[in-house]
Amino acid sequence: MIRSYWKWVGALAAGSGLRFLIYGTEPKTTREYTLPTLSTRQENIKALKYxxxxxxxxxxxxxxxxxxxxxxxxxxxxxxxxxxxxxxxxxSKSTKLLHGGVRYLEKAVKGENIYENLLLVSEALKERDILINSAPHMNKWLAISVPTDSYFWLLYYWVGLWVYHFIAYIQNCYTGNASTELPRPGISFESQTLIPRLKSKFKGSTIYYDGQMNDTxxxxxxxxxxxxxxxxxxxxxxxxxxxxxxxxxxxxxxxxxxxxxxxxxxxxxxxxxxxxxxxxxxxxxxxxxxxxxxxxxDRIVPAKGSHFLLPSSYTPNGYGLLIPKTTDGRVLFLLPWEGYTIAGTTDEKGTATVHSFMLSHEKQFLAQELSRFLNKTPEEISNDIKGSFSGERPLVKSKDEKTSSILRTxxxxxxxxxxxxxxxxxxxxxxxxxxxxxxxxxxxxGLPAKYISRTRDMKLIGSQINIEELQSKLIKEYKISEEQAKYLVKEYGRRSEDVLKVGRNEQLIEGHPFTIGEIVYSTRSEYAEKPIDIIARRMRLALLDVKSAIKALDIVINEMGNELKWSKSKREQEYKTAVMELTQFFS
Known part of the structure; x- marks a missing residue:
């Protein structure tokens, strides 16, 4: 098995080295950005008409x-x-990862769709680094631990994740986007320290790095x-x-x-x-x-993926956990995110529906798989669930019947x-x-494009900032806490000052960083039209804590209603609809 790995390392080195020779002199682009001016929804609708x-x-x-x-x-x-x-x-229903797909690399090494899997991993690793560079205020590197119960598998995953890192480095070193964090092995004691709930039977773990985002x-x-x-x-x-x-x-x-x-x-x-x-x-x-x-x-095979949210105590030190092989042969993630922990994902045949939600057998499956690695029973894990969400992945049809086997091309x-x-x-x-x-x-x-693609090195609108300097400015000028400043800069980047200029910087609900001013700003400047747009997507409260989301609805609807001139009956209807969506799709 290890010999097979080194054979692949040599092949990848040759192919990726050739890529570097071809593209290594690609010039850097110096680009000037202006402060964004955005149209309202009504202005956009008018333009669409004419x-x-x-x-x-x-x-x-x-x-x-x-x-x-x-x-x-x-x-x-x-x-x-x-x-x-x-x-x-x-x-909005992803695992919140920007990643190459470690399981696709393992499939390639094992001889499954070798070319297709390598191409998929290579492209995704290149894009991962591009996306982190395009919006560093909201996208970040995340350390993930892969625990193993034998020294053979510790070496196996360490070598494999070095190959994963090597592909990313060669893909991105000529752009300046390359990650510098190297995979490393950790002994049993360190594994327990990083993930305190991890069972003591594991001999050690391999730490590697992938990207994390807030998808919506x-x-x-x-x-x-x-x-x-x-x-x-x-x-x-x-x-x-x-x-x-x-x-x-x-x-x-x-x-x-x-x-x-x-x-x-x-x-x-x-x-x-x-x-x-x-x-x-x-x-x-x-x-x-x-x-x-x-x-x-038909060309699409829907594949349902479900996740649930757990308290931050499952990942208290900011490290994620990758379960390398579930009982049905897939991988499973346990990841710190927005002050909570995401667990997922399931993978089964789905349907083309707008109303996807987590079923009890999916919750049971995830809880059972996690309990194999954590000092928690499935029942204890189930009792800790704070919320859940499900989505339907659009996989392009192939000869494989299992959705987990269909390539994400x-x-x-x-x-x-x-x-x-x-x-x-x-x-x-x-x-x-x-x-x-x-x-x-x-x-x-024959469309009249003036340029070839310019998005590989383009910064998104919130990212032309020095993060630490902006945080300090917000704390000093707007008298907000360091925690609130970090949150606003992460979510809005240089637009965070526009959020604060709205005023209403008081906390929306206890235990969460969201402010009432964000409701007003999202309604005016981020195309929020319904309460669920704010509570589930501009903020992520519905995913993190559905009970708190329902409690916050009165304030959300009052602020939105004032901005959008809603009648009393309209407000009542929006409340009923939002409660229905929250209880059915996020509980």
């Missing part, structure tokens, strides 16, 4: 957001519509960057609208030239014209393709009617998917 776009994107998750930024930064006009809130489906905030940051006026030279502001549904397609001589859309807030319908329409709707891609007239077989397909469907992939690779999709649109339809 403009003709180079690209119209259907879907406001990670894939659609990435394409909007890619197109706008290349000087293409772009519109984007999303029938729900931005990142309200699978893009990252998706929103990408969208806000895409829709900023004059953010970088030559960039064309994208017009984006949530709660705007594609009702039907507009065709001319058999080709799609736009969509009939409905503003779900006002009920108004209108046409949006575009040279190219892109389908970025995740597990709903096949239904969109069929509504456009496509008659071939992406596909860009152009239908005869001109519809471009961007399917599959995963959060970490959304930028590369977007670059590929826009390349296809430009080449196939």
């Amino acid at each position: 403009k003709e776009y180079d690209i119209l994107v259907i879907g406001g998750g990670a894939t659609g957001a990435g394409i909007a930024l890619e197109a706008a930064s290349r000087g293409l006009s772009c519109g984007l519509i999303e029938r729900g809130d931005f990142a309200s489906q699978t893009s 905030r990252l998706c929103l940051e990408v969208l806000l960057t895409a829709s900023s006026k004059g953010y970088i030279k030559g960039m064309v502001q994208a017009n984006i609208a949530n709660y705007c549904k594609a009702v039907s397609f507009i065709k001319k001589q058999g080709l799609i030239v736009g969509v009939r859309a409905e503003d779900l807030i006002t009920g108004e319908q209108f046409d949006i014209k575009a040279k190219v329409v892109m389908n970025c709707t995740g597990v709903f891609s096949d239904s969109i393709r069929k509504s456009a007239g496509q008659r071939d077989s 992406h596909s860009v397909e152009v239908s005869l009617n001109g519809l471009i469907s961007v399917m599959g992939g995963k959060w970490t690779t959304f930028r590369a998917m977007a670059e590929n999709a826009v390349d296809v649109a430009v080449e196939r339809f």
Whole structure:
């Protein structure tokens, strides 16, 4: 087994070294950024009615957001519509990791889809480092411990994770994005210190590093960057609208030239014209393709993944835990996140639904798997659950029947009617998917792009800051605590000062850093239209502590209602709807 590893190390060194020789002299880009000016939702809707776009994107998750930024930064006009809130489906239900996928590397070493798995890991590791560099205020490195009960497996994982790190280094050293943290072995005592609840039977662990994010905030940051006026030279502001549904397609001589859309807030319908329409709707891609007239077989296999939240006492020292092999042959993560601990994920066949939630057998499975490694019974773990969430991954169909065996690759397909469907992939690779999709649109339809891709080294709108200096400034000028300053800078970056200028900096609910001023700011400047948009996505309170989220609803609805001029009956209806969603989908 170890001999096989070193054979792969040699092969990777040769291939990656060749890549370095080819790309090692790639020039660095010095780019000037302006302070972002954002349009309101109403202004964007007005533009969508009257403009003709180079690209119209259907879907406001990670894939659609990435394409909007890619197109706008290349000087293409772009519109984007999303029938729900931005990142309200699978893009908000991830494990919150930016990672290459250690299990795919292990599969390659074992001879399973060698080329495809290596390519997937290599691309994802490159994109992981690009994303951390693009928004360092919100994306960070996370140390993860892989415990083992024998010295053979300790060596096995240490060598494997060195290969993982080596691929990342070669992929990114020429861009300056490379991680410098090296995998290292740890003895039993250290393993117990890092993860105090870990059982004493383990001989040691290997520590490695991957990236961590707040998925909905990252998706929103990408969208806000895409829709900023004059953010970088030559960039064309994208017009984006949530709660705007594609009702039907507009065709001319058999080709799609736009969509009939409905503003779900006002009920108004209108046409949006575009040279190219892109389908970025995740597990709903096949239904969109069929509504456009496509008659071939389905391309998407939904795979349900569920997580639950545990107290921070499970990961008190800031280290994550990777269970390298579950009883069904997958990996399982236990990760510190936002003051809590995420456990997940399950992986089973799903359905194309907007109403995905964790079932009791999934909770039982995760609790049982965790109890194999932790000094906790499944019942004790279940009693500690603070909240849960589920999402449907859009996997591109393959010959493998098990969803856990289907590669997380992406596909860009152009239908005869001109519809471009961007399917599959995963959060970490959304930028590369977007670059590929826009390349296809430009080449196939002759779109007037002024630039090649510029997103590889582009900073997102909140990231042009010195983090420590901004935190100190907020503490000094706005008289807030160090904890609150760190939280605001992490979530908003340089926009954190705009949040504080709203006022209302008092705490929303005890035990959490969220403020009432954030409700006002999110309603005015982040396209929040419903209470669940704020409580579950602008803030992540619904995921972290559903009971506290329900308690906070009265304040959220009062502040939103004042901003949006809601009537008493409207406020009552929004309260009922929010409580239903919180109890059904996050409990």
